[in-house]
Amino acid sequence: RLLAELVSPVTTQQPTTAPVDVRTLGQDLLLPWRHNRSASRHLMDEINNCTNTQADAILTRTNTRVGQKIRYYIQHEKTFQASRGFYNTLPRDSPLPATPYRRCSVVGNGAVLLGSGCGQEIDRADFVFRSNLPPLTGNFTRDTGQKANWTTVNPISQLNWRFNLLSNKPANKDKFARHVRQYSGLLWVSAFGVKAATTVSVRAQRVLREKNVKSLGVVYGNPRHFAAVRDYWAYNGLSMRLSTGIYLTTIALSTCDEVHLFGFWPFDVSHSGEKLLYHYYDKPDTKKKPISASPHNMPKEFLKLVNLHRSGILKIHLET
Numbered sequence: 001r002l003l004a005e006l007v008s009p010v011t012t013q014q015p016t017t018a019p020v021d022v023r024t025l026g027q028d029l030l031l032p033w034r035h036n037r038s039a040s041r042h043l044m045d046e047i048n049n050c051t052n053t054q055a056d057a058i059l060t061r062t063n064t065r066v067g068q069k070i071r072y073y074i075q076h077e078k079t080f081q082a083s084r085g086f087y088n089t090l091p092r093d094s095p096l097p098a099t100p101y102r103r104c105s106v107v108g109n110g111a112v113l114l115g116s117g118c119g120q121e122i123d124r125a126d127f128v129f130r131s132n133l134p135p136l137t138g139n140f141t142r143d144t145g146q147k148a149n150w151t152t153v154n155p156i157s158q159l160n161w162r163f164n165l166l167s168n169k170p171a172n173k174d175k176f177a178r179h180v181r182q183y184s185g186l187l188w189v190s191a192f193g194v195k196a197a198t199t200v201s202v203r204a205q206r207v208l209r210e211k212n213v214k215s216l217g218v219v220y221g222n223p224r225h226f227a228a229v230r231d232y233w234a235y236n237g238l239s240m241r242l243s244t245g246i247y248l249t250t251i252a253l254s255t256c257d258e259v260h261l262f263g264f265w266p267f268d269v270s271h272s273g274e275k276l277l278y279h280y281y282d283k284p285d286t287k288k289k290p291i292s293a294s295p296h297n298m299p300k301e302f303l304k305l306v307n308l309h310r311s312g313i314l315k316i317h318l319e320t
């Protein structure tokens with residue numbers, strides 16, 4: 001989940017769009033799909049005209065100055081002044097290449113992934129985005145794959161609550177370093193949503209350095225980029241708290257020639273009519289969180305993505 005819902009509990013449920021006939025939708029998504037390269041390129045340019053994802057999605061020493069006041073994107077009234085020490089922890093330049101990746105996978109955490117057998121197809125991409133430190137090992141691998149080049153982390157619910165990194169206890173640091181070794185590339189933290197997120201995000205970076213985890217670098221999401229993506233979607237009919245999945249999809253659409261989505265299915269019933277849990281890793285006996293309880297309007301976001309699928313701009317995969 002993005003930080004918004006953790007810091008400001010939702011009081012009014014977003015109205016969901018008209019009920020979706022999931023079977024028909026599923027059949028539609030399983031039809032043969034052809035990539036529409038010119039439409040993809042057009043959308044890539046459109047997003048990059050609003051915000052330059054390659055240069056600005058991540059805070060770097062190129063897009064940030066010493067002494068700059070970084071404005072939080074949820075707590076707009078608050079800022080963080082970048083000290084020399086903080087600045088020195090940023091990558092010099094964007095870790096994203098100037099030329100687009102050829103093929104990217106964006107993996108959502110929906111239970112539709114379980115039993116999909118999509119692991120190999122996911123890992124076939126040149127670059128793989130994942131959300132919220134999902135499990136990729138053991139029995140999951142066949143469905144999830146193992147490649148992870150950009151993995152998001154929620155600083156409050158994960159770094160703070162799940163790994164308790166602020167406590168500075170060696171056992172917590174070990175547990176965190178052990179868990180994240182299954183990913184490589186970028187560990188992207190939304191460090192500038194709310195003030196409480198920053199210290200623990202900086203701590204995560206220090207822990208990985210201390211533990212000598214070389215395959216993975218903690219980077220901080222640029223709140224200006226997030227705000228620009230939010231405005232882009234608001235202008236295009238999604239005035240809501242964006243989910244991590246649609247944010248990552250937008251990054252992929254603006255930096256990859258071909259975008260493939262997996263694990264996106266925000267419904268309680270599968271395309272073949274079976275009851276579904278929320279996440280692919282939820283246990284049947286854990287208290288089930290209904291999708292309708294999410295503060296994001298995932299079904300409405302999903303229908304936007306379905307339109308992009310129908311236009312050949314991205315492909316939504318449900319099974320192999």
Ligand code: CDP
Nearest residue numbers: 001108109110131132243244245264265266
């Ligand atoms: O943090 P957030 O609640 O946004 O995400 P998550 O539950 O960790 O799942 C990652 C992303 O997968 C979400 O942001 C959605 O875009 C997508 N998802 C989905 O489409 N259907 C589901 N049943 C669960 C997640």
